[in-house]
Amino acid sequence: MRYKSMKRKLALEYVLMMPFVIAGKLYGKIFKLKTQHKVFLFFPNGDIGGSPKVNIDITNCLKTYSPIIFFSKKPNNNLFKERFKQTGVPIIDLHRKIDNKLYHFVNFFYRGVIASWINAVENPVVLGGEVIFFYKIIPHLKKSAWCVEVCHLATWLEYSIGFIDKIDVRVFSTERLKKDVELQYKKNKLNSSYFKKLTFIENAIEIPAYKTIENNRLQVVFIGRGSPQKRVYLIAAIAEQLHLQQAPVLFSFVGDVERVIDVDKYPYCKFYGNVKDDALLRLIYEESDVLILTSAFEGLPVVIMEMMAYGKVIISTNVNGIPDYIFHEQNGFLISSKDEEEIVQEGVNYINRLVENPDLKRVLGARSREIAKQRFDYRNFCREYMEVLRFC
Structure with missing residues (x-):
């Protein structure tokens, strides 16, 4: 109007x-x-x-x-x-x-x-x-x-x-x-x-102390509300494809995602629900390797800022304020596709790159942490x- x-x-x-x-x-x-x-x-x-x-x-x-x-x-x-x-x-x-x-x-x-x-x-x-x-x-x-x-x-x-x-x-x-x-x-x-x-x-945000994490499987986490804009079903589809490929990846979901997906269909994923315990949430942040978001629109989610501060790789749709902080192939990956099937495929491809190249995960995460220390x-x-x- x-x-x-x-x-x-x-x-x-x-x-x-x-x-x-x-x-x-x-x-x-x-x-x-x-x-x-x-x-x-x-x-x-x-x-x-x-x-x-x-x-x-x-x-x-x-x-x-x-x-x-x-x-x-x-x-x-x-x-x-x-x-x-x-x-x-x-x-x-x-x-x-x-x-x-x-x-x-x-x-x-x-x-x-x-x-x-x-x-x-x-x-x-x-x-x-x-x-x-x-x-x-x-x-x-x-x-x-x-x-x-x-x-x-x-x-x-x-x-x-x-x-x-x-x-x-x-x-x-x-x-x-x-x-x-x-x-x-x-x-x-x-x-x-x-x-x-x-x-x-x-x-x-608070900038936490840095902790080196060496996971046997790449730990990919979604943290957020189970609202339609988040399109959590796309992350579930990415998890399903990687599971079928037998990729060494574990997906975790933090938030009330049961509102938008049937969690029983994804027994190979971990679902925390809403986490009230700050100590548990910090542990999830520390032990994860990647934050993934497939939102249709966003401002700048605080969880992106927090995961940057922990030195994690961000994979996100290229929407609204996110590309002002996540720079493609510098401190994370931006999903540029608009079509939902293509979004899923891009997500799968970026996660496979991190599985195949652990050094890339460390480089991208370190750059995210530096940006967080400078700006937040x-x-x-x-x-x-x-x-x-x-x-x-």
Whole structure:
């Protein structure tokens, strides 16, 4: 949807919802937030994943500025909720009240309530993104509220363009995504002032100590959610072909992949399910040789950053922000095919190359680790977020 048509749609919605929002604002003034906060963070939920991990990192950077977290989406597993709690930042989970289409007027009401609480603060800071409730809140905030959006995926761009008048800074976790938005703005002939609000901040990870691993069989792992975009069935097909070839390769899957494939059909693969134990997850990272992803689209998955830091080879489809970090035949392999059968064949071919040439595996992995050490520093991450949030 184009900028102007999206603005018209939102203007109509704004008029229709106003009675409920006004009621919510009155309620919020009477029943005030019991704790005092400067920063208001809007995240979907405590589900496991790369984007939630970044949200936890941002929260940790902001702990000294009295933040509060609002969850608004029904969780699928909530496996990261405990990590959010460990930050010590209070959480208000609204999903039972507002994530229900049958009672959508309640969502309108809570927009007013939360807006009232934020507007009661002098110069509040509001951060969110890739969660609809954040976008729905910001039109009701006072002008002095400083609104920052965090963007990981291009899937939101057609929707979020309608709110850019209300957003002071748009942060992108990949340079490729920032360029996509610049192109979108050019197509919509937007004023240059909107371009100045766009910035890129590299995500961050801990760099572990390096450990040499010598496996009898090449250990290939998928780590991620069992969502349609991940196309886990393609990785299962790659595993099946290599099994039929009797190649010395073991495939492992970490995540709720049983949602999208029948795990009983692959007895020669290892399935961990969702891993809550950090020590076990670190062990899986350490003992693997290759991370494989066949996603239809991605931002930059945090698991790619983490496996790079462990010095592992990445095999991935050449989508979105991934080729900004994985350089074909330098620190991994990029699958360029679009046809799914060809994707499977490329994956098989690249894994066979690593089986046949163990030295290539070591060279590619070492280069990945060097790139990770150069780019994924926590100190830079926190400093840059402090700057866009105007805390330094």
